[in-house]
Structures are given as structure tokens and as C-alpha cells.
Amino acid sequence: MPVLRYALTAVLLVAVVAGCGGSGSDSSRSSATQVIVDGDGAFDDVKAILYLLEQPDIEVLAITMSGTGIGHCPAAAENVSAVLERIEAPDIPVACGRTTPLEGNNEAPEVWRNATDNLGGVDLPDPRALAGVGAPALLAETISASDGIVLVALGPLTNVAEAVEAEPGLLDRVEMIYLMGGAVDVPGNMIDVNPAAEFNIWADPHAAAIVFDTDVPITLVPLDATNAVPVTPYLYEAVSAHRDASAVSQFTADYLDATPLIGGLYHWDELAAVIATDESVATIEDRNLAIEEEGGAQAGATLESPAGRVVRVAVDADREAFEDHFYQAIIGTGDTGLPAWEPDASLTWDGTACSYAGPDPLPDLLVVQINNLGVDPVALITGAYAPGTTTADAEALRASGSTETPEWWKQQALIGVLAGAHDVWFVEGGSDITALCYLDNTRFWEIAGPRLTD
Ligand code: BDR
């Protein structure tokens, strides 16, 4: 498993890395619902689309991919089209959009984008022909021809905004947008560029502002809710145990085999898709939100503002209820027959103290869940001190304002977790490895392994 190596500095990990009837409160649907999916072709988008395709009371009319998120265009659309072919899905038009945001130049790191373009190399047939039009036109055509439609938006809103600019009243025909994006009472996940913003909104803030400026009802599924559904080894165990259940489970198992679990992933888009089919898995509150379009520390944030618009915000989610819906679709049963997943170790920052529960010393490899219940980023650091140096030296170095990685500290990992998050990571250990809980650049607590305080 890749273990992330970072200098002993404040560089915290990018933890990035979605009942109908308008604002109706009914939590399940009474009849088939027409749905369009717009996304960005990432690991979770694909599983969210599979989830929706498996819903008996949903008809997916079109799938559009943005070229401004994680996947590139046309690769993201070709991948989705190839997945549809592999699972023998109905003939659904798929299109890709523009490759630059409507304004600005925010972009995910190429290494992430390229890794997404071939879906980890999973076995796929040739894609079906893409729609003969671009994503905004396909959105407009499909919405205009429908008699009330739900849009599940799982990536930057570039395509949707471009369609609105071409036809300002277009979204009047959309009953609800279920939007994976934003962060309201918790930090964003663009920690090394803008801690206030979540990726989908950050990638094209102006597009988000255009959509927020319409009257379309929006149910936002922000990090506040997705923090409840981290990706854990359970996903791999459950899908692998039921890989022969269907074409969807077989593909998902192959996909998971091809894309080993790294840390810090969440079921972001899958949660938005599940909430679009059953809102009872979430706690939803009305909030007044505006998109921060200006640059600077808040760029791309979803801010509470009297000048904002009413948005239905999923402020929390029920992980078990989510998993029941998700696995029912992907492997045909919510009862996977597996025991509930537990990490090998857990590190919890409660805002005043770090507590660690798990093996000490650290075994060679363990799965750690890091629960940040505070308001500041907290990190788990593992490494080994040179003889004669102690944690007091590390604290003195940080207190001096130095950001260097001292030669007397051989670091293995520094895993930063944002307030409200519950990241799951694989961590290398060893009997000579000291594990530290690390906060706000100066405070360290030795939590496992050799104790090297004065
Ligand atoms: C969002 O960013 C994308 O990479 C994911 O697919 C998800 O939609 C999470 O911030």
C-alpha cells in the first residue's frame, strides 16, 4: 500500500483528493423518476452512476461529464460509455464538456487526472459512440424534452452553468439538483490550496455561482455529510465476497482490484446518489448559502450569507443506512454477511487531547482511522529519531519557525486530517517507529512506539 511520505513540516495532506417533488420532504419516491447525471469521472462518480443505474424506480436519461474536474474530456465520457457497454446498461447518451472552467484556472493535479483517465486499467470493452453533441447541449436537450427531471451533479458545475448561460430558464424544468459539493460547517478538502473549499466547487466557482443564482431547488451533499462515509477495506471485502452477483458487482470488483485503496477517500458521490433516492439517510437543514468567487483564502467556499440563497443542506449522514442502500445496488444485498468493519487502530483528536487505541508498538502495516473532532487540522506522523534526539528537539525546531526536515528524523508518513473528517489510512509501522499526534505546527504527543520525550 502506498504510504505517504512528507517532510516534517506543516504540509498537511490534500484530503481530497455526491423524494422528489421540488423541496418535497418525502424520503422515498412514489414512481419512476427521470434523472440526469453530471460528474467528473472519478473513482466515486463511477460507483455513484452504477448505483443509480441499478435503481428500479429511476430512469437515467443522460450522463454528462465535465472536463474541468478529476477526469479529462473525452476520456471520462468514454470510460462511462465503456462501463455502460460492459454492464449491458440501456442505451443512454453520454457526452463530455469543455476542458477549462468558465472563469479562473483552478485544476486538479495532473497525476490524479491521468490516473483517472484509464480507470486504473480495469478491463473495459470499447466505448459506445458518444452523443453527437457536447455536454451542455445534451443537458439542454434532455431537460427540455422531459416533464420534470432530477439532476444528480457529482463534479464541477461547468456543464450545467454553460447550459444555463445558453438558456437562462433551463433549470425551471428541473425539480431538484442533488449536488455533491461544498463544505458548510466543516473545512473544505483543498487543504494545500484553500482549506475553505471543497474540490467540485473550487474547480469552477463561477459555474457554481451561476447555478446558485437560478431558482432551481438544490439539495447540497457537502463534506459535512460525506465525512460520515469514509472508504474502508470493507468496500473491497464486501464487493469481492459478492463479485459474482451481477455484471455490476463483477465490474466493481475488477475496478477495485485495479485501483487499490489509498487513504483519505470517501463515498462522496455515492452518498449524493443515495440521498437522491432516499433522503432519510441524511439530516437535511435549510441554509442560506453563497459561493465565494473572489480569490484568496475563501475562494470556492460555500459560505453562509444573508445574501445567499436557500439550499437544502445534508449536514450529516447515517453510514449504515447509506451502506445498506449502496451494497443492495452494487452487490445485490445490503446484508453482506461480513462483520462490521473496525480499524486496527484509531487516533482521535477531540479538540483538547489526542487519544490512541491500537497496537503499540506499531506492526509493520496497519489500518488506522483518524477522527478529527476538533476545529484544527491534526496529523498522524510516523518515523524514527536518530539516537540522542527526542520529541523535545522536534518541538524546539518547530517553535523556531523552521520548516526543514531535520536529518535526525527519518519520517515515514505525515497524514493530515481536517476538522470533521474520519480518514482511513494504511500506515507502515515497525518496532523502532514512533507514532506522533501532531497539532498546529508545534505540539506533538508520542502515542505509540519508542517514547522519546526528555
Ligand atoms: C469530489 O471531488 C471529486 O474528486 C470527487 O469525485 C467528488 O465528487 C469530492 O470533493
Ligand code: CA
Ligand atoms: Ca465527482
